[in-house]
Amino acid sequence: MDDLLQEFIAETRETLDALSGEIVLWEANPTDRARLDAIFRFVHTVKGSCGFLDLPRLGRLAHAAEDVLAAVREGTRAPDTALVNAVLAIVDRIGELTEAIAAGSPLDDTTEDLLIAALAEDAVPLAPASAGPQTRTASRSVRLAVDLLDRMMAGMSDMVLARNELARRLRDQPIDPRVEGALERLSLTVGEMRDTISRTRMQRIEALFSAMPRMVRDTATPLGKLVTLEVEGADVELDREMIELLRDPLVHIIRNAVDHGIEPPALRRALGKREAGRLLVSARQTGNQIVLEISDDGRGIDVDRLIAKAAAAGLHSEAKLAAMTDRQRLDLIFAPGLSSRDVATAVSGRGVGMDVVRANIEQIGGRIALRNRPGVGLTIELQVPLTLSIIPAIVVGVGEQRFALPRQSIEEIVAIRGDAVRIDELGDSRVATVRGRRLPLVDLATLLRIEGGRMQALAIVGTRDGNFALGIGAVLDSEELVVKPVAPAVMGTGIYAGQTLPDSGLPMLLLDGAGIAAAAGLRFVPQVLVDEDQATAQERGIDALLFDDLDGQRRVLPLAAVDRVETVSASAIRLTGGRLHLSVDDGVVPLVTMAEPPATGQVTLLRLTDGVTEIGYPIRDAHEIVTLPVAMAPVRGRPGIAGVAVVNGEQVEVVDGHALFAGEIAPPAVRPLCLLHHDGTGWMDTFLRPVLEASGYRCASTLAPGETAAVTLAMDDDPPAASASGDPVVLLRSRPAMPGEAGIYRYDRAALIAAVAAEMEARGGLRQEMAR
């Protein structure tokens, strides 16, 4: 808020300075409409600002002056000398008050009522107040035009380039150590200066948030809705330009939330929600990204209706819509001209789409994600880079040329010469298989028609639709680049995202991953269709994962048994309880190994599951997914190995999945039921239930029809009526038992659990006897 106040003071001072001339001219000619308008605008602005800065005194003055001036503008009042004097007195007073706020000094308000009264039509002319000695505190902030900042930035870049060139020239010849020292100092200063100047471009996101309360109110009121707005993280800083570019999308999302998301108060009451809808806007910084979240507790997106509309609009065929995943269905909201609302309103209009919002966010290198909870609310997450201009990038060489790739879009870079990568021709296109993952391959040199570009590495590039492997030459560098937009003619190629001038002094182009995929004609098949392909593949033979085991043997494991492949720290693996266990978030997973796992560093681990039990299988390296031949040579005397198969002309051992799981104990599937006989205090539910549940029991306070409790727990002062089935009962006491008294003290956990277990066992024993 402090920043806002400073800004208000600076702005008011500035306008007052500019206005002083206008005031004199207006005084000379009260009918001058242009001057009148200027003064009206000033008091109007002050009044508006006072509203959310909580400055009631200033607000009252400005409001009174505004009313009178509005009347003059409408022609209902004549601008006579008394009126002009009264208005001018108020303008002066606003100036004095502003200075007092800036200085933090008190100013008595006795004359303010008089000032306002003097505005009345029949007021006694005001005695011109003698202007007291005004103290003006020196302002600690300066307002600058962004243009000037830009020029400063450009100058800074020039300076950096000049320094680099100087350093390069000096390096070519023997250099005097004193010159070298001076150059070093210069470099340091220039570096610091660059940081400082970069920071001048940063602004608190408050600048964006401050207008929101008003906007929410103005949107909600005509719709008859009540909305409470909460704002978090207003002190997050980001590039000024970015703030401006975020403004429109944010306004749009918030209006949508109020208009479409939050229900009218009556409906909310009927739904059991609070009458006032809740809108939470928060900002936080993660790395060099800013995450903005806008969440409401309204009705969320009605996906079914969205589907119906998409079908009606002929956007996709019904079959395709039916085959879509939930995520894809939700993403239909971003389709052009599709809105989940049937009725257009004055606020959001109709078909003003989230498509435009997404396009805008993506244009500034951001991403948008939805979390939809139908009936409960919608959260929209915007992820944008910290600044428009500085992007961490990887510099790659292709032939003689260099290009930059945004680091954010690269999942990993793998060298082609290793075993991990394999490249095949499929028809006239190429695919790369990286550790079992098959990806379409685009050779950058071929795409860009650069001669002599030998493919040495693959960059796995992630785009919104899918990933692909980009064949590149050498990886040369990794640096933060100041990226500028390219000319339209270059943009038109669709494969460049920007241009930059690195320290080398030679321009470089920033590649656009999604654009490359499009230019290369890659079409990413929706996930559903891929799943179908896998289903047909399984009919041919079993898919299996090919890997190097810890003992160096190459083995395969049926893919269906592999839940996932993960990398864990070796320190998470311990010999506990007589065998190796892996610590995971919520417990331990038993491990099966063919050799001793490494004691330090990272371990690649296969998480296996047979649907019930989970085990871990540490390996050296995972390779790829292969299809096992139907024929397999059996082996004898090798526990854990089912046989030997030939994969890609090589003999590999097939791990016996059956044996792996045969030794494992499945977690208890049946949990005996404890009936809690309530004493009305809720103690049973609050204190007892967690203890019992942690010990492997199920708890209920009433029995479902046909259900019998294994044991009933009750307080000894409120025993349950004798049950017909003769269920065992454990009685609990509120106080420790005196010698000779029966029952168990309710806080004696060990005795309590033992008693429940004993009753359970007695009953089990009884049942076994009956079975005999």
Next chain:
Amino acid sequence: MSELFLIAHLAGRWVAVAASQVDSAVDIGEVVAVPCAPPAVRGLAALRSRVVTVIDTQVALGREPAHRARRAIIAAIDGHHYAFLVDAFDDVFPFDAAPLSCGLALDGRWAVAARGVVERDGEPLLILDLAALVPAGVVTDGAIAA
């Protein structure tokens, strides 16, 4: 009313360019190629701390590429800086611009870029509009209609 024009030599003839369009006239350094860009885009060059898009003016006029040209007219068009390659400069002179004489049949590209004629020592020179020589890109920006 006379206007200032920069007289430059390209494609074997002298032409006039309105000085108001010209930012500066310089010798440019190394040009980095932009693969896949329209042929008229020679590449990118650094001009102090700024990156300029180098336009092969001869190609833009539908002629052979000017491989040797190193001098360029720098102009800012729609917020982007371009370097238009020329063979040589003369100087800036005030001229009276005259409309193209009727019946004059210019070749397609020239016709698009020609804005009129000035007369230097009795020799008529075409006025070139640099903005018309910039190859079009696909405009992809959309604004939010709130």
